[in-house]
């Protein structure tokens with residue numbers, strides 16, 4: 001375990017009967033890091049978090065928390081509070097009583113409890129609601145109570161399981177800022193499970209992408225976005241066009257080689273091809289914002305495709321096209337540009353891209 005790490009998962013496997021929910025998970029979480037765990041439903045995100053919280057025990061492997069092996073250690077001895085989507089606040093207690101709860105459980109005296117709760121009520125801007133019952137609060141206010149309740153013991157690490165998913169879009173964005181600032185101010189490690197790419201990518205220092213109990217990639221949001229490791233991650237991010245190609249020329253000291261794919265070919269730099277031999281199959285991506293469109297009669301080299309639909313994405317549009325070989329492509333463009341191209345369903349356009357925007361998936 002490196003000195004900066006607060007958590008280490010060492011070859012952790014979790015089985016429920018014969019079913020493997022988490023398969024050989026091996027990673028560290030840095031002290032003070034905001035780590036998001038993402039993946040599709042059922043991929044093992046929550047089970048991973050629950051093992052860290054002590055709510056599940058690993059079937060194999062070890063979990064270390066702050067240098068100590070914690071397999072089998074009870075959750076109440078771990079100091080790993082968790083904030084859930086359901087929040088699990090006590091409806092029969094007031095806001096203040098909720099916030100004081102874990103201090104009371106630890107035998108902290110009345111005066112100190114009140115003082116510490118006051119500090120967190122104030123920090124979370126809910127002092128004015130201290131005497132209210134939970135049922136008398138809005139969704140955002142409940143979130144703040146849940147955070148105050150979890151943080152009042154001043155833990156080194158906070159576990160969050162889809163804490164914002166029940167909130168409406170506007171409130172979600174506001175709470176993202178609250179969480180992000182809180183984490184930076186306190187310097188506490190946050191481990192944050194979410195389905196939402198926008199939440200993970202806007203808040204986290206690093207993101208773990210899981211699929212079927214395995215880690216597909218760990219990296220900063222920019223690394224994962226620009227350089228997805230494999231097809232699963234590229235598809236999960238949803239913004240890339242994925243091509244299966246075959247390398248035409250032999251590796252050399254040159255700048256790159258041609259790669260043929262069904263319905264076209266492109267030049268890819270040698271740094272991306274990484275010395276792979278001639279004839280090797282490669283999977284590469286080009287992100288939607290790096291794709292360009294030109295009129296079919298422009299003489300532009302590229303792939304001829306037919307527009308099948310458009311989706312409004314704020315200031316831009318995502319144009320969906322189908323090539324003559326049946327491959328679906330997506331291209332993100334400004335509305336102005338699309339108007340100039342007179343793009344509409346049925347239009348034939350040439351899709352093209354710069355070779356430096358081709359990224360070969362190393363894990364394929």
Ligand SMILES: Nc1ncnc2c1ncn2[C@@H]1O[C@H](COP(=O)(O)OP(=O)(O)OP(=O)(O)O)[C@@H](O)[C@H]1O
Pocket residue numbers: 016019020021039040041042043044045046047048195
């Ligand atoms: N107690 C259990 N007994 C049996 N199977 C379980 C148990 N808990 C989880 N699983 C299974 O393990 C797999 C991973 O579950 P987990 O809750 O970790 O997924 P997740 O990625 O958090 O999914 P979601 O995003 O839907 O919450 C799922 O297939 C789930 O059905």
